[in-house]
Amino acid sequence: MRVAIFRVFLALLLMLGVGGPMLARQQVFAQTSPAASVSQSDRLAALEKQTATNATAIAAAQSSGDNAWMLVSAALVLMMSGPGLALFYGGLVRKKNVLGTMMQTFAMMALVTVLWALVSYSLAFGEGNAFIGGFHNMFLHGVELAPDPAYAATIPLQTFMIYQLMFAIITPALITGAFAERMKFSSMLVFMTLWTLVIYSPMAHMVWGKGGLLNAAQGGRIPCLDFAGGTVVHVTSGVSALVTAIFLGKRLGYPREPMPPHSVVLSFVGACMLWVGWFGFNAGSALSAGTLATSAFVTTHFAAAAAAIGWIAAEWIRQGKPSALGAISGAVAGLVAITPAAGFVTPISALWIGLIAGCFCYFMVVKIKVWFGYDDSLDAFGVHGAGGTLGAILTGVFANSAINPILGAGKAIGLLEGNWRQLIHQIGGVAIAWSISIVGTLIILFVVDKTMGLRVSEEEERDGLDLSQHGEEGYDWAH
């Protein structure tokens, strides 16, 4: 009974609280309206002022919405490197190399970040020519909080800068899979520094930078569609990985000695984090939180799923068993292939791209690698180089003007819409990415090899990178 009385009392109080001011406002209105002898122009001015205030408020709301999503996306993409890729690669090596392998990825998180602040952001996104940016934004000079409409009109330029940094981190980290278990840590740091400056920055500038040769959104000479980095990230890293694997030579004992993954469990966890992080990678590449982000999010997910099915189906047919490693490798291959296409294709096209990528990358890893005999230890080329190239080309096939009218309203984009030129442009973009990766990587490898040597000694390789490079072990069995 007492409780009921209390509730009624509370309800009355609430009504007073809400209703009171309303009543008061009505009274104020009643008092002022008869006395309203304002002129028409005054009312118009007030209205205009109100409209302007509203427009500012709407812009601020959109900006904070977009910025919220972009900051989360940046964090998601960083999570793809550490722990995602570190776990994925770390599980695939032998246990004497687990820390060395994880450390290579983690080192990129530190090294590339510093480089980015010093010079590589400026080389990628600063004003420059069609091939590379200039030095105007060195030390992040001029990279402030106000948006740069040439890149993203609704988010602070620093958000854009930090988001792009996460891409610059994971790209060289992907290459580490090709030279796993045999490269000197010191040489790797020098190699990656040069690689970031000589290959990543120019490629990012050409595809995404102001006035870039391949920039489709800003009227580049060869408009190549690359939504989230199929050529910039995956083709460059994958092809450079192949070059590095061949240049360094095989691991001691490969392929005679067994070198199975020491923990598919670690790789499994890592791959699942890659999948989740990829939403930031692809949907974040919309650089806003609108419908385009949703479209890219959906296609990303569908492609990953279809590719996992494609890879394990191929495995099941050829080897008799669908493996966990196959399923996660397939998903990653699908994510790679949908990266350039994410904001341009329909969900059903994404299923096709994923399915094709899953089967194609399986074939590259299981057949082609064996035929040629190179030791791409963790299949950085087989998954990223091959999947990235395939995805970039399929983007030219499936791109749909109803999803993203990037070439102008109503203009056909993909081959299926009848625009065969786009396919040529895609192949052109891929060819440029392949060329710069092969030539640039070869030169860097040659220089580093002559000056400080790329490989660890035979004894150090037998001991494993954990002990020989870092003086520690991933797993302590004795305690």
Add this chain to the structure above:
Amino acid sequence: MQKIEAVIQPSKLDAVKDALVEIGVDGMTILEARGHGRQKGHTEVYRGREYSVDLLPKIKVEIVVTDEMVDDAVNAIISAARTGTIGDGKIFISKIDEAIRIRNDERGEIAL
């Protein structure tokens, strides 16, 4: 005194342990081991590459018992550890000259 070394499937450890305790075996030593018998392991496939894994995880149970208890202990192990498939393991028996309890220097069967 005799030592019984039984290499068994890891999944059968609890059953073997209980069976031995039930017939009055007081102490035992368990080792995590790797090994193979005639079937020489199996093959695993990672991204299309086949690896033959010839050393499989096993459990080795070591007990030392009086001569009269050997048959009972062997039977207990066999009935607990047998699945009837390849890889069930083996039992080895050897003579023990002396047993010494470290705590109080007791020697012989009383030390078991």
